[in-house]
Amino acid sequence: MADIPQSFLGLLVTVLYLLTGVSGETLSMFSGEGDDVSLPCNNVVYPNCSSTTWNYNRNGSTGTIQEITLGEIKVDQTERAERLSLGSDCSLHVSDVRAEDVGLYICQQFLTETGPKHGGDAPVHLSVLTISSTTPVTDLKPNVNMTLRCSLLTDTQHGTCRSRFSLSWVPNPGTNAQDTQDSSCDITLTVTLQKKDNNRKWTCTLTEEGNVKISIDFTSTFSDIEEKTTDSDDVISTVPGTSNAVKLPISHIMLFVALTIMATIVTIHTRRNRPPKALPPQAEASGIEIHVLEE
Ligand SMILES: *[C@@H]1O[C@H](CO)[C@@H](O)[C@H](O)[C@H]1NC(C)=O
Ligand SMILES: *[C@@H]1O[C@H](CO)[C@@H](O)[C@H](O)[C@H]1NC(C)=O
Numbered sequence: 001m002a003d004i005p006q007s008f009l010g011l012l013v014t015v016l017y018l019l020t021g022v023s024g025e026t027l028s029m030f031s032g033e034g035d036d037v038s039l040p041c042n043n044v045v046y047p048n049c050s051s052t053t054w055n056y057n058r059n060g061s062t063g064t065i066q067e068i069t070l071g072e073i074k075v076d077q078t079e080r081a082e083r084l085s086l087g088s089d090c091s092l093h094v095s096d097v098r099a100e101d102v103g104l105y106i107c108q109q110f111l112t113e114t115g116p117k118h119g120g121d122a123p124v125h126l127s128v129l130t131i132s133s134t135t136p137v138t139d140l141k142p143n144v145n146m147t148l149r150c151s152l153l154t155d156t157q158h159g160t161c162r163s164r165f166s167l168s169w170v171p172n173p174g175t176n177a178q179d180t181q182d183s184s185c186d187i188t189l190t191v192t193l194q195k196k197d198n199n200r201k202w203t204c205t206l207t208e209e210g211n212v213k214i215s216i217d218f219t220s221t222f223s224d225i226e227e228k229t230t231d232s233d234d235v236i237s238t239v240p241g242t243s244n245a246v247k248l249p250i251s252h253i254m255l256f257v258a259l260t261i262m263a264t265i266v267t268i269h270t271r272r273n274r275p276p277k278a279l280p281p282q283a284e285a286s287g288i289e290i291h292v293l294e295e
């Protein structure tokens, strides 16, 4: 009989432990740049979210930004507020994730506006996977060496880069590629582009102990300057709907230019052949005769 209260007490302690969140369990969430992510709040009290507050500690900074206060979006930077919303389960939804979103998000519960915090914190770390070409995208074409960099941006205190996680290029990009690993959070790939690589997708994948977590793509699209010049043939303006007056065919323009040049030559020639009145003889030989004539 004496066992029952004790096990009941044990259960009570466990339940309180879970409810207050003193377990200190911090969730880690990952998102590709430009993707959407939902950060779960696992200490919700009122299902209508009116007790939920989300705080945010930007990477390394000590200041806290209150993003959601008692179910209402509260961020000052309106541009960022537009990318935030509260899910029906009081999760914090971040759309079009950016590097600046990296940090620690904390879900808290307040039963009244002025009342004390209810229970413990539900913290979530957000890390962001980015991919970019260090070769200007306008330079991408066959025989050019393209260098791609893939990085996992994490909170300074997080330390995921030092354990468990690794980045890789999947599938293996091929034999003409060089893969370098600067750290487990930063890899680069250098590849000599070939014709068939136009619009090819290059994928960087984040794995946690061998399991794929997320991946991000970069598409190598060749600059189509050469195609454009052949496409547009001899029409100067290809803007649809412009009047015919603007759409001067090149042949007409060339004709106009040629006529102008010819007229100029004829004028100069005629002037030169006029008797050089009062022209000093040495000027003729010095190659400045046109200048002298026009005075
Ligand atoms: C949300 O739910 C709580 C508890 O059920 C209630 O007291 C509160 O009025 C509700 N708030 C809104 C905005 O509906
Ligand atoms: C591209 O990289 C390869 C291998 O490193 C090198 O041999 C080649 O000269 C590079 N080409 C250009 C255009 O830089």
Ligand SMILES: *[C@@H]1O[C@H](CO)[C@@H](O)[C@H](O)[C@H]1NC(C)=O
Binding pocket: 059, 060, 099, 102, 153, 154, 155, 156
């Ligand atoms: C976080 O801060 C550290 C140190 O200030 C910096 O090295 C790192 O690049 C930052 N990460 C992001 C994603 O801004």
